[in-house]
Amino acid sequence: MTYLATFHWGWLLASLLLGLAMGWIAVVHRGQGVSKNTARWLAVLAAALVAAAVTHVIPGRFGYWLDLGLIMFALYLGGCAVGSWLRDRVLSRHQA
Amino acid sequence: MHGLFRWSSKWWPGTIPLAVFWVIAAWTGTAPLEADLAARSNAALKDTVLDKARMAVAGRDVTFAADAFSEEGRRSAVASVEAVPGVRLVNDQTRLVPEAKPFAWSAERDVSRVTLGGSSPLPAIKNRLLEAARAGLGGVEVVDRMNLSRGAPPRFDNAALLLLDQIGKLKDGKVTISDTKVSLAGMARDLGGREAIAAALKNLPEGFSVAANEVKAPPYVFQAYKDPVAVTVTLTGYVPGNEVHAAIAAAAGRKFLREKVVDNLKASVGAPAGFAKAVVPALGALARLSTGTLVVSDREVKLSGDALYEGAALQIRAGLGKDFPQGWQFKPEISVRPAAAAVDATVCQQLFADLLAKAKIRFESGSATIDPDSAALLDRLVETAMRCSTVNIEIAGHTDADGEAGFNQDLSERRAQAVMDYLVNAGLPAARFTPIGYGSTQPLGSNDTDEGRAQNRRIDFVVRKGE
Numbered sequence: 001m002t003y004l005a006t007f008h009w010g011w012l013l014a015s016l017l018l019g020l021a022m023g024w025i026a027v028v029h030r031g032q033g034v035s036k037n038t039a040r041w042l043a044v045l046a047a048a049l050v051a052a053a054v055t056h057v058i059p060g061r062f063g064y065w066l067d068l069g070l071i072m073f074a075l076y077l078g079g080c081a082v083g084s085w086l087r088d089r090v091l092s093r094h095q096a
Numbered sequence: 097m098h099g100l101f102r103w104s105s106k107w108w109p110g111t112i113p114l115a116v117f118w119v120i121a122a123w124t125g126t127a128p129l130e131a132d133l134a135a136r137s138n139a140a141l142k143d144t145v146l147d148k149a150r151m152a153v154a155g156r157d158v159t160f161a162a163d164a165f166s167e168e169g170r171r172s173a174v175a176s177v178e179a180v181p182g183v184r185l186v187n188d189q190t191r192l193v194p195e196a197k198p199f200a201w202s203a204e205r206d207v208s209r210v211t212l213g214g215s216s217p218l219p220a221i222k223n224r225l226l227e228a229a230r231a232g233l234g235g236v237e238v239v240d241r242m243n244l245s246r247g248a249p250p251r252f253d254n255a256a257l258l259l260l261d262q263i264g265k266l267k268d269g270k271v272t273i274s275d276t277k278v279s280l281a282g283m284a285r286d287l288g289g290r291e292a293i294a295a296a297l298k299n300l301p302e303g304f305s306v307a308a309n310e311v312k313a314p315p316y317v318f319q320a321y322k323d324p325v326a327v328t329v330t331l332t333g334y335v336p337g338n339e340v341h342a343a344i345a346a347a348a349g350r351k352f353l354r355e356k357v358v359d360n361l362k363a364s365v366g367a368p369a370g371f372a373k374a375v376v377p378a379l380g381a382l383a384r385l386s387t388g389t390l391v392v393s394d395r396e397v398k399l400s401g402d403a404l405y406e407g408a409a410l411q412i413r414a415g416l417g418k419d420f421p422q423g424w425q426f427k428p429e430i431s432v433r434p435a436a437a438a439v440d441a442t443v444c445q446q447l448f449a450d451l452l453a454k455a456k457i458r459f460e461s462g463s464a465t466i467d468p469d470s471a472a473l474l475d476r477l478v479e480t481a482m483r484c485s486t487v488n489i490e491i492a493g494h495t496d497a498d499g500e501a502g503f504n505q506d507l508s509e510r511r512a513q514a515v516m517d518y519l520v521n522a523g524l525p526a527a528r529f530t531p532i533g534y535g536s537t538q539p540l541g542s543n544d545t546d547e548g549r550a551q552n553r554r555i556d557f558v559v560r561k562g563e
Binding site: 002003004007008011014015018019021022023026027029031033034035039056059060061062063064065067068069072073076077080081084085088 | 099100102103104105106107108109110111113114117118120121122125126129132154155156157181182184185
């Protein structure tokens with residue numbers, strides 16, 4: 001993990017920033033969200049992928065790409081959460 | 097918290113650029129990452145002794161194949177690769193270097209190269225053996241056919257280095273180590289090389305023993321060549337020591353009439369027993385030939401050349417081998433020179449005078465027994481007598497004035513008779529010769545000096561025209 005972080009820090013930072021930006025926008029976004037049912041299925045899929053990565057069942061390059069994708073996705077989610085929370089704070093202060 | 101769930105349903109559009117980032121990162125980053133991991137893994141193995149180490153990296157998984165020289169070495173090598181940061185899995189394809197039983201190593205020398213083969217315990221030892229072979233054999237091509245194996249006996253490297261030293265002393269041959277048994281075969285480069293190798297083998301490391309030492313010494317060769325054109329006798333090859341050398345040189349000086357002796361002999365150990373006793377008579381036989389070569393190789397004497405007449409050829413063929421010590425072999429290849437043209441009485445007398453001016457027929461002191469050293473001269477006299485078949489010849493014996501006149505008279509007669517017997521034996525008709533003894537009545541020089549007396553002791557051939 002540390003090794004991947006030092007080797008791909010640029011891409012991981014880009015994922016984080018992307019997440020921040022997406023989170024920032026999502027709060028005021030009016031479009032269609034993901035239905036609860038779909039979200040549940042996506043969560044199960046994500047959990048399955050994490051399990052596959054942790055148990056090292058996928059060999060070689062595909063295993064490495066899975067690891068990389070999951071780390072980027074995790075940072076993206078983290079960025080989204082922080083972005084949305086910040087936007088929410090800014091909006092509520094305006095309204096007050 | 098409720099808000100976070102609400103917002104999260106709208107985070108999905110960002111996953112599209114995220115997927116693009118992911119693809120680009122994977123596309124551009126995989127090859128450099130694999131190269132980096134391979135470099136780090138190889139660096140981790142730098143101090144580990146392995147044979148045929150191969151490393152293949154796919155993603156973060158390393159496939160590692162190598163031959164290790166011990167179980168601990170194998171495990172620690174795998175552990176070092178596993179400990180490299182970033183490596184996810186190690187696909188372990190290592191194994192132990194095969195064990196050789198028996199552990200056999202060899203070095204073989206032929207004319208132009210030395211081939212090292214068999215098993216060697218460790219790469220470092222293998223390299224040391226190759227370097228030692230290159231350094232010790234200066235200029236000879238060294239071919240490496242060794243493979244690496246486990247199971248070498250202790251101190252194997254010392255034994256192998258000692259044997260590599262010995263192979264320098266061989267002209268061709270092979271040295272082998274099989275477990276702790278050492279075998280040698282081949283031909284030593286120099287006389288004495290076999291003995292030097294046997295002495296060196298006493299220093300083999302503890303535990304090693306010589307199973308077979310079949311190194312042969314090169315033949316002990318002595319050669320003499322009589323060249324009638326250059327009027328020389330060339331002696332080459334080996335003699336056992338200075339004493340024998342002097343004896344052989346002196347014998348050559350006595351036995352050859354007028355040929356100059358060119359002495360290129362070298363002293364060396366390893367002569368067969370009875371060397372001088374065989375070589376001296378063989379030189380006498382060579383002196384009787386008009387042209388010829390004498391080759392003494394170990395205990396085999398080969399004499400080839402042309403005798404002056406049939407009788408001489410028969411005598412040499414049959415007689416020489418009898419003089420040799422036990423165990424010596426004689427291989428004559430003697431032909432007879434074609435007879436020379438007949439000459440008349442005047443030329444005949446001239447030829448006799450020429451021959452007897454160059455050398456004299458010698459006898460044992462105070463006796464009528466012809467010295468064997470005079471055989472060459474007598475053969476020439478026989479040949480000349482055959483060329484002038486129409487003349488009668490007086491064989492005149494003379495002595496110096498020492499001693500009683502009666503004894504001298506008798507001695508001169510007996511000596512003249514002995515020479516005549518020799519000629520008749522050689523196949524000449526007795527009727528053509530008259531032996532006459534003159535005692536000391538016809539001196540050539542003064543009887544008061546050694547030189548003069550030596551001149552007076554002589555046999556003359558006087559041609560009488562046939563009636």
